[in-house]
Amino acid sequence: MTLYIECFGIILAVVKFLSKSKKLKRNPRVYSTCKIFKFYLLFVAMVTMLSGCFDFVEDIKIHDNGSGEAKFKLNLSKSKTKIGGIMLMDSIRGFPVPSKEKIHEKLSEMKSMLSNQPGISNVEITENWSEYIFQLKMNFDHVNKLNVALKKALAKEDRAKKYVYDAYSYSNSTFSRNYVAQDYSEFSEWKTDFATVLEGAKLILIHRFDQPVVSQDNSKYMLSKNSKSVMFRASFLDLKEKKVTLQNTIALK
Amino acid sequence: MKYFLSLCLLGSHIFGLAQDLSNHVPTLSKSVFVINAAAIHEKCQEANLETFDFFKAFRENTDKYLRGSGVDNALVPMLVANSDDFGISTTDNSYLFMRDRDSINYTAFLFKVSNEEKANSLIKTMVRDEDGVELGIGEGFEFAYNDNMIIGWNSRMVSFFDYRIPSYYGAWDAVEDAATDEYYESYEDRYEAIEKEEEEKKARSILTALEEVFNPNPNHTISGNDHFKEAVMKSSDIIFFADGFGNMNVMNDVFGTRGTVDGMLSIFADNYFYCHMNLNDNDITAAYTYHVSDVFKDMMLATNNGKFNKNLIKYIDGQDLIGYLGMAVDPEAYYEMVMDIYSKVMSSMPGYGELVNSGMDIYNILLDEDEVFDFIKGDALFAVTNIKPFDVTYTTYEYDDDFNENEITKTKQELLPEYVFLASIGNEKLSGKIIELLVKSELLIQKEGYYLVIDPTSRYRKNKENGMLHYVAIENDVLIVTNDVELVTTYRESGLPKNRLISKERRTHLKKNNYVGYWNSDNTFSKMTAEMKSVGQDFFDIMEEGNAVIDHASINGLSSQGNLFSADLKLKMKEGEKLAITHLLELAESIYKMQVK
Numbered sequence: 112m113t114l115y116i117e118c119f120g121i122i123l124a125v126v127k128f129l130s131k132s133k134k135l136k137r138n139p140r141v142y143s144t145c146k147i148f149k150f151y152l153l154f155v156a157m158v159t160m161l162s163g164c165f166d167f168v169e170d171i172k173i174h175d176n177g178s179g180e181a182k183f184k185l186n187l188s189k190s191k192t193k194i195g196g197i198m199l200m201d202s203i204r205g206f207p208v209p210s211k212e213k214i215h216e217k218l219s220e221m222k223s224m225l226s227n228q229p230g231i232s233n234v235e236i237t238e239n240w241s242e243y244i245f246q247l248k249m250n251f252d253h254v255n256k257l258n259v260a261l262k263k264a265l266a267k268e269d270r271a272k273k274y275v276y277d278a279y280s281y282s283n284s285t286f287s288r289n290y291v292a293q294d295y296s297e298f299s300e301w302k303t304d305f306a307t308v309l310e311g312a313k314l315i316l317i318h319r320f321d322q323p324v325v326s327q328d329n330s331k332y333m334l335s336k337n338s339k340s341v342m343f344r345a346s347f348l349d350l351k352e353k354k355v356t357l358q359n360t361i362a363l364k
Numbered sequence: 365m366k367y368f369l370s371l372c373l374l375g376s377h378i379f380g381l382a383q384d385l386s387n388h389v390p391t392l393s394k395s396v397f398v399i400n401a402a403a404i405h406e407k408c409q410e411a412n413l414e415t416f417d418f419f420k421a422f423r424e425n426t427d428k429y430l431r432g433s434g435v436d437n438a439l440v441p442m443l444v445a446n447s448d449d450f451g452i453s454t455t456d457n458s459y460l461f462m463r464d465r466d467s468i469n470y471t472a473f474l475f476k477v478s479n480e481e482k483a484n485s486l487i488k489t490m491v492r493d494e495d496g497v498e499l500g501i502g503e504g505f506e507f508a509y510n511d512n513m514i515i516g517w518n519s520r521m522v523s524f525f526d527y528r529i530p531s532y533y534g535a536w537d538a539v540e541d542a543a544t545d546e547y548y549e550s551y552e553d554r555y556e557a558i559e560k561e562e563e564e565k566k567a568r569s570i571l572t573a574l575e576e577v578f579n580p581n582p583n584h585t586i587s588g589n590d591h592f593k594e595a596v597m598k599s600s601d602i603i604f605f606a607d608g609f610g611n612m613n614v615m616n617d618v619f620g621t622r623g624t625v626d627g628m629l630s631i632f633a634d635n636y637f638y639c640h641m642n643l644n645d646n647d648i649t650a651a652y653t654y655h656v657s658d659v660f661k662d663m664m665l666a667t668n669n670g671k672f673n674k675n676l677i678k679y680i681d682g683q684d685l686i687g688y689l690g691m692a693v694d695p696e697a698y699y700e701m702v703m704d705i706y707s708k709v710m711s712s713m714p715g716y717g718e719l720v721n722s723g724m725d726i727y728n729i730l731l732d733e734d735e736v737f738d739f740i741k742g743d744a745l746f747a748v749t750n751i752k753p754f755d756v757t758y759t760t761y762e763y764d765d766d767f768n769e770n771e772i773t774k775t776k777q778e779l780l781p782e783y784v785f786l787a788s789i790g791n792e793k794l795s796g797k798i799i800e801l802l803v804k805s806e807l808l809i810q811k812e813g814y815y816l817v818i819d820p821t822s823r824y825r826k827n828k829e830n831g832m833l834h835y836v837a838i839e840n841d842v843l844i845v846t847n848d849v850e851l852v853t854t855y856r857e858s859g860l861p862k863n864r865l866i867s868k869e870r871r872t873h874l875k876k877n878n879y880v881g882y883w884n885s886d887n888t889f890s891k892m893t894a895e896m897k898s899v900g901q902d903f904f905d906i907m908e909e910g911n912a913v914i915d916h917a918s919i920n921g922l923s924s925q926g927n928l929f930s931a932d933l934k935l936k937m938k939e940g941e942k943l944a945i946t947h948l949l950e951l952a953e954s955i956y957k958m959q960v961k
Contacts, residue, residue: 317767
């Protein structure tokens with residue numbers, strides 16, 4: 112499980128939540144369940160509502176012993192004038208817009224929660240409010256610990272759980288980036304065209320290693336000049352339409 | 365003979381008022397709407413209300429709508445638009461008023477009955493099938509209530525109330541009860557006793573409200589209020605009235621036991637406000653009148669003595685004008701008036717009034733008024749002059765052959781509003797000092813004859829001129845803040861060419877008024893892209909429907925006559941054969957169809 116899943120899967124969940132917000136408001140129990148992750152990702156959902164002009168970058172360095180450093184960056188700079196405008200509003204489409212302070216508070220909560228996870232250290236969250244770029248960085252003892260930590264970050268939310276899986280595995284010099292294609296049919300109820308929402312939103316995955324890559328089974332991943340990194344680029348729309356998959360198994364020297 | 369005729373006219377007017385339901389509206393109501401049911405009904409008939417789908421749907425589902433709507437929500441328009449069906453008199457005024465008592469706060473709609481049978485049927489509809497409805501009989505009226513609404517009626521009139529029992533009501537009783545607490549065998553008994561007591565208290569509060577309306581003290585009704593009489597002298601479709609003293613008196617209820625608010629009350633004692641709203645043939649108008657006490661009259665007159673500097677007009681591009689908002693006042697008089705109000709209000713506050721007063725005295729001593737008011741001239745105008753593509757920079761990342769990340773800045777075009785803020789300023793020495801200070805603080809970057817505004821959050825970036833750019837310039841004694849670079853470069857000294865200036869009509873608007881507002885519907889919506897509208901899709905859908913019928917909106921003010929100050933708001937409908945109310949109903953129809961779809 113990765114923060115990408117957290118973002119992409121939950122973006123979709125939030126989108127659905129938004130489309131059903133009227134119904135949910137009438138159901139206090141469901142509304143209460145949703146409000147936890149509403150704070151985390153409403154910000155992202157707001158952007159998706161506009162034009163989908165954002166990039167999400169997953170940049171993971173994996174050492175030979177399975178430890179490493181993970182960076183997840185959400186870059187909303189391309190939509191910054193619109194977000195700046197939205198941040199001045201109390202609500203958009205009847206949905207409350209969280210304040211800068213509230214978002215900061217929730218990000219701090221996330222930082223503290225991740226810092227307390229075993230095998231996770233040096234958790235840093237960078238907030239650039241003039242460009243709307245947000246980065247989560249952390250070190251992990253093993254990719255399995257990273258899976259667990261990110262899973263726990265979402266454990267409170269039933270809706271998010273179904274989009275969660277162990278996204279990374281590493282053993283015997285083989286790294287796997289796992290991907291379980293999601294069923295997004297439930298979002299067809301959303302009255303705005305889903306394609307429009309995800310149009311222009313890009314996903315970039317970079318996986319770096321100490322040793323050169325010997326082979327990999329997904330041709331969509333490009334190999335770097337020094338053969339120690341792979342990169343995947345796709346639009347969220349392609350992912351949603353299952354034109355691409357993130358699944359990749361990399362054998363290292 | 366003419367004296368006799370005058371006496372007859374006066375007599376008939378007084379007799380008319382006595383028959384009017386205004387003698388059932390408490391004089392201490394916070395605000396009162398007088399609804400001319402006859403005029404509204406007639407206009408609805410002219411516009412063929414019955415042919416509209418939303419009206420047909422309403423008629424088919426009357427029961428559902430009536431029971432689901434609060435007095436201050438949709439109930440009043442529904443009842444007024446269907447006066448005939450519900451037995452509401454269309455020849456008499458109906459009243460909507462808000463009243464805050466210490467025991468109950470309520471909004472009430474009061475109307476005269478023209479057909480008792482129909483009115484009874486309406487009441488039955490609202491009471492029928494409702495859970496927890498309590499019924500009762502008062503002196504000369506019957507009533508029903510549940511947790512949200514009260515209905516009181518007799519053969520002459522009906523009143524609907526939305527109500528709330530204030531949380532502080534009975535707080536002292538609770539303290540007293542605690543001292544003389546009775547013994548209960550169990551928590552259940554105690555809870556039951558408290559609940560019973562609360563219910564009794566609620567019933568007493570409700571009866572008080574009903575008594576106040578159905579059996580009022582003749583000396584305590586709004587019909588005896590001279591200010592109200594002045595407001596209703598001129599007939600209108602809807603008249604809104606708010607009495608300053610009545611509203612401020614509520615403060616006395618809150619603070620009365622802890623301290624005096626007489627100082628504050630004295631300044632609002634003779635202040636009242638009314639507004640005449642009319643659905644005319646080609647427009648919808650709201651004429652506001654504000655009566656200030658003698659204490660403020662001279663200050664208001666002095667404040668009002670401001671005019672827009674002609675030089676401001678040189679910088680407003682009128683070709684695609686979206687709208688503007690501005691005011692021109694005498695800044696010194698305005699400051700003195702605000703400080704005077706503030707001082708009186710704050711010094712009346714229990715506990716810290718003295719402290720605030722001392723602070724204000726010190727502030728006034730330190731403030732160099734001559735310098736400040738030589739600098740601020742008192743006229744300012746904000747205009748949105750276009751919606752057009754602007755260059756916007758943003759941050760993105762590039763990756764080298766080994767996928768190492770490099771931050772880069774790119775530029776793209778985005779459709780954004782073009783704005784200009786203009787204000788007359790003097791005291792070149794002081795303005796120069798302020799600008800110098802802002803440049804030193806890196807909030808402004810000096811360019812050739814103008815300045816670039818720097819976002820404080822981007823001060824430490826490599827490229828400070830990033831994102832949306834805003835400019836500042838001072839020329840011809842005008843402070844110009846804008847995002848239109850052409851205005852501060854090419855046209856800074858000369859002003860815009862004549863063919864780009866605002867129309868004669870708009871110039872006259874600015875010349876004749878010192879509080880202005882203007883919005884052009886067509887220019888707004890024709891420029892917006894689908895993406896911009898998507899930010900608030902539902903809102904813009906409705907506004908687009910509005911655009912089909914509204915030509916423009918304008919605010920004109922402020923004229924004065926004695927203690928009366930007035931302004932008006934006009935919603936000008938598109939030219940054509942249709943009446944303004946027809947346009948309005950068509951708008952309601954479109955919104956209804958949008959919601960049904």
